[in-house]
Amino acid sequence: MKRDPLARKGLTGRLPHAWRQPLAVIGGVIAIAWLVVALAAPVLAPHDPLAQDLPRLAAPGPGHWFGTDQLGRDILSRVMHGARVSIPLTLMLVALSVLVGGLLGACAGYFGRWVDETIMRVADLVFAFPTVILAMVVAAALGASLTNAVLAVLVVAWPAYARVTRGLVLGVREREFVLSGRLLGFSAWRSLRVDVLPNVTGPVLVLATLDIGTALLLLSGLSFLGLGAKPPSPEWGAMVASGVEVFDSWWVATFPGLAILTVVLAFNFLGDTLRDALDPRTARAIKERAL
Numbered sequence: 001m002k003r004d005p006l007a008r009k010g011l012t013g014r015l016p017h018a019w020r021q022p023l024a025v026i027g028g029v030i031a032i033a034w035l036v037v038a039l040a041a042p043v044l045a046p047h048d049p050l051a052q053d054l055p056r057l058a059a060p061g062p063g064h065w066f067g068t069d070q071l072g073r074d075i076l077s078r079v080m081h082g083a084r085v086s087i088p089l090t091l092m093l094v095a096l097s098v099l100v101g102g103l104l105g106a107c108a109g110y111f112g113r114w115v116d117e118t119i120m121r122v123a124d125l126v127f128a129f130p131t132v133i134l135a136m137v138v139a140a141a142l143g144a145s146l147t148n149a150v151l152a153v154l155v156v157a158w159p160a161y162a163r164v165t166r167g168l169v170l171g172v173r174e175r176e177f178v179l180s181g182r183l184l185g186f187s188a189w190r191s192l193r194v195d196v197l198p199n200v201t202g203p204v205l206v207l208a209t210l211d212i213g214t215a216l217l218l219l220s221g222l223s224f225l226g227l228g229a230k231p232p233s234p235e236w237g238a239m240v241a242s243g244v245e246v247f248d249s250w251w252v253a254t255f256p257g258l259a260i261l262t263v264v265l266a267f268n269f270l271g272d273t274l275r276d277a278l279d280p281r282t283a284r285a286i287k288e289r290a291l
Contacts (some may be wrong), residue, residue, distance in 0.1 A: 019273060027269025030262050038083040047074035049081040049234045057249045067251035069242060075251060078234040079259050085146070085235045087263065090216045093150050093157070097215070098208050100154070101161025106200070108162065109169030110192050120166070123159035131156045135218055139227040146235070149228035153218045157211070164207055168200035202278045210271030213264035220260055236260050 019028075037044060047054070047064075052072040060067040066075035108119040126134065135152045142148035173196060220237030222228040229235030231242075236256040243253020 019277060021273065021276075023269045024273035027266045027273065030266035031270060034083055034087060034259075034263055034266070037080050038087045041080040041084050045074075045077035045080045047077040049073065049078040050232050057246060057252070059249075060251050066255045067249070069239075069252050070246050070249075073232075075239075075255055078239060079236070079255055082234040082236045082239060082256060082259065085229065085233065086216060086220065086237075086260075089146065089150055090212055090219055090263075093153055093215045093219065094208050094212050096150075096154050097157040097211070098161055098204060101158035102165045102204055104158070105162035105165030106169050106192060106197060109166035110173055110196060116166070119162060123162050126156060126159045129156075132218065132221065135222060136225065136227060139222050144227050144230065146223075146229050146233070149219055149222040152222065152227075153215060156218075157215065160211070161204060161207065165200060165204055168203060169196055172196050172199050206271055206275045206278060209267055209274050212267040212271075216260060216263055 019025075050073065054064060054068045054072045054074055056068060056072045057070055058064055058068040064074050064076065066079060068074055069078075104119050104123075108116040129137075135156050138155050139149050139152035142151060219228060220235075220240070223235050223237030224241045226241070229238040231238065236259050239256035240253045240260075243249070243256070246252055
């Protein structure tokens, strides 16, 4: 039997095999790098992201490695500071979607009857509209701002978590350990919290990780359309939109677009890896292939 070269003492050897795959490593490195940039942007950025003291539309080169925009602002600094806007808002948006959709879906699946019908029909109503169009309508109705863009994406994002959680709860609520708890006098809320939710968190967590990229694209798309961040905020979607005005200066839109691309790819890789790690059959197959 061939020995896994990574199966040695130390941190790497203790990692599950799914997390040692190349895509998992790449996704983890990119995600950690962007989180570091978001936290340390004021220290790492070479210029003030709002300062307009550089040559306008200067091509990438020494002193401004990503070039400058039409107002003489350093694009590298703006991309770094944009990570402090886009990434935290995206993570907060996904967390809120999981909280709202997961709670409503758990109630629908556990209590059933009119609770299930009411929540699921509202979710079906949201699903009846194209996601981007509905988000645009909600954002336009609330007014153009980042806060309202987050609320607009939340409106279209929670039904997916509600439907997945409901299906998982329906499969768990009739299990022996749940019924035993109810016979022992557990209240519905205690049974839901202690017995049901811990057994459905894995798939929901996988969906949330995969959904980070989608949420970032939606949030950036609203800013691109003028329904999110307002100038001079260094938000990636708004930066791509400003690059459309000077399309011949390719660097203005390319670098913030690449920032969105790398974050989306990183969390997609992590979501796929998390799904493989939580699926016993897939995890076993990966382990056998590595040995």
